Amino acid sequence: MGESDYGCVIDQMRLSDDVPWTLPVLLQVEEGPDAKDGDELLLRSEEGAPAAVIGYEGTFRIDKKEYASKVFGTEDQAHPGVAKVYSSTGLAVSGRLKVVGRQDPGTYAEYTLSPKETRVLFAEKGWQTVVAFQTRNAPHINHEYLQKSALALVDGLFVNPVLGKKKPGDFKDEVIVDAYKALIGQYYPRNSVVMSVLHYEMQYAGPKEAIMHAIMRKNFGCTHIIIGRDHAGVGNYYRPYAAQEIFGEFPDLGIAPMFFREFYYCTKCAGIASEKTCPHGEEDRLNFSGTKLRKMFGEGEVPPKEFMRPEVAQAILAHRQPFVE
Amino acid sequence: MPTKYTTVSIPQPLHAKIEKLIAKKRGFKSVSDYVTYVLREVVAMHETKEVPEPFTSTDVEEIKQRLKALGYL
Numbered sequence: 001m002g003e004s005d006y007g008c009v010i011d012q013m014r015l016s017d018d019v020p021w022t023l024p025v026l027l028q029v030e031e032g033p034d035a036k037d038g039d040e041l042l043l044r045s046e047e048g049a050p051a052a053v054i055g056y057e058g059t060f061r062i063d064k065k066e067y068a069s070k071v072f073g074t075e076d077q078a079h080p081g082v083a084k085v086y087s088s089t090g091l092a093v094s095g096r097l098k099v100v101g102r103q104d105p106g107t108y109a110e111y112t113l114s115p116k117e118t119r120v121l122f123a124e125k126g127w128q129t130v131v132a133f134q135t136r137n138a139p140h141i142n143h144e145y146l147q148k149s150a151l152a153l154v155d156g157l158f159v160n161p162v163l164g165k166k167k168p169g170d171f172k173d174e175v176i177v178d179a180y181k182a183l184i185g186q187y188y189p190r191n192s193v194v195m196s197v198l199h200y201e202m203q204y205a206g207p208k209e210a211i212m213h214a215i216m217r218k219n220f221g222c223t224h225i226i227i228g229r230d231h232a233g234v235g236n237y238y239r240p241y242a243a244q245e246i247f248g249e250f251p252d253l254g255i256a257p258m259f260f261r262e263f264y265y266c267t268k269c270a271g272i273a274s275e276k277t278c279p280h281g282e283e284d285r286l287n288f289s290g291t292k293l294r295k296m297f298g299e300g301e302v303p304p305k306e307f308m309r310p311e312v313a314q315a316i317l318a319h320r321q322p323f324v325e
Numbered sequence: 326m327p328t329k330y331t332t333v334s335i336p337q338p339l340h341a342k343i344e345k346l347i348a349k350k351r352g353f354k355s356v357s358d359y360v361t362y363v364l365r366e367v368v369a370m371h372e373t374k375e376v377p378e379p380f381t382s383t384d385v386e387e388i389k390q391r392l393k394a395l396g397y398l
């Protein structure tokens with residue numbers, strides 16, 4: 001992303017050609033390349049493999065404080081996205097992408113579909129409407145209800161877990177994949193759901209990242225995306241439903257959000273409920289914090305079936321160390 | 326780099342109607358804001374209809390083979 005797009009994105013949440021775009025995508029470098037305007041540069045992955053070719057258009061400096069406050073709404077370095085910006089070089093390369101190579105999907109080649117592939121797949125399945133579910137977690141019962149509530153309104157569900165760099169305490173990539181395989185295999189009709197993974201690094205930008213998540217899923221051919229509570233948030237930086245409100249500013253996204261309140265198991269209702277359907281208090285909700293859940297799994301304990309499907313819990317327990325350290 | 330703006334003309338009575346409308350609605354700071362919103366919505370609707378799928382029939386056959394091999398089809 002060049003300087004003019006960068007400026008438009010942080011100020012207007014759009015590229016310079018008016019396309020909705022809420023997060024900068026920058027190629028930051030230690031020092032500018034020894035090249036002149038118009039030269040072609042080959043970009044390599046961390047492993048050294050050729051990844052893309054860009055037409056070089058110069059470099060520009062970013063104001064990290066401005067980036068943090070405009071994009072993340074905070075300059076607090078305890079925010080992982082802000083910390084990443086502050087630790088970056090601040091020198092960005094401008095250029096036009098000319099060739100993009102296919103990313104090496106690593107160990108998940110068989111679960112990695114490109115947008116072209118998912119579009120063909122959805123068409124082959126005869127799905128006119130497809131709802132995407134973004135996740136970075138192993139599925140709890142409440143996630144399953146969220147997905148199935150949305151699925152009731154469309155032809156197909158696209159479960160699209162994010163794999164890649166994560167925070168300590170998050171489930172490892174392989175655990176998320178295995179947990180979803182267990183859930184989908186046992187509890188979803190085969191012709192209503194597709195799972196493929198997305199190699200992407202979360203930025204925890206809350207509402208603004210929710211818009212990018214929607215754009216990515218539109219590219220995969222989805223017509224809808226589920227936006228629940230605190231989508232792409234971290235800590236208490238964003239209001240619980242800020243990621244739903246922001247969609248009101250984008251009438252031209254080309255993918256429709258489906259908003260849901262949080263689901264939970266209510267002991268008084270004796271079933272899965274949400275704030276919209278259940279009058280009972282928080283004390284009646286079956287809930288486990290991330291810390292509690294990590295402790296349970298650490299001790300080989302299985303959470304109650306009202307919280308997590310036993311097959312999912314077993315798939316998690318099959319990993320000796322299911323969490324990122 | 327700030328976005329550049331240009332002016333379009335709309336009938337004054339319509340402008341007055343929109344002013345009244347947005348006074349009651351939250352979220353729109355000005356008539357220009359409102360008009361931009363509505364136009365983006367309308368233009369996007371037309372654009373979505375016009376976009377062809379980004380692949381040829383040969384692509385589709387190759388993709389179907391891979392999807393079958395992976396068990397997706």
Ligand SMILES: [Zn+2]
Nearest residue numbers: 266269278280
């Ligand atoms: Zn209840």
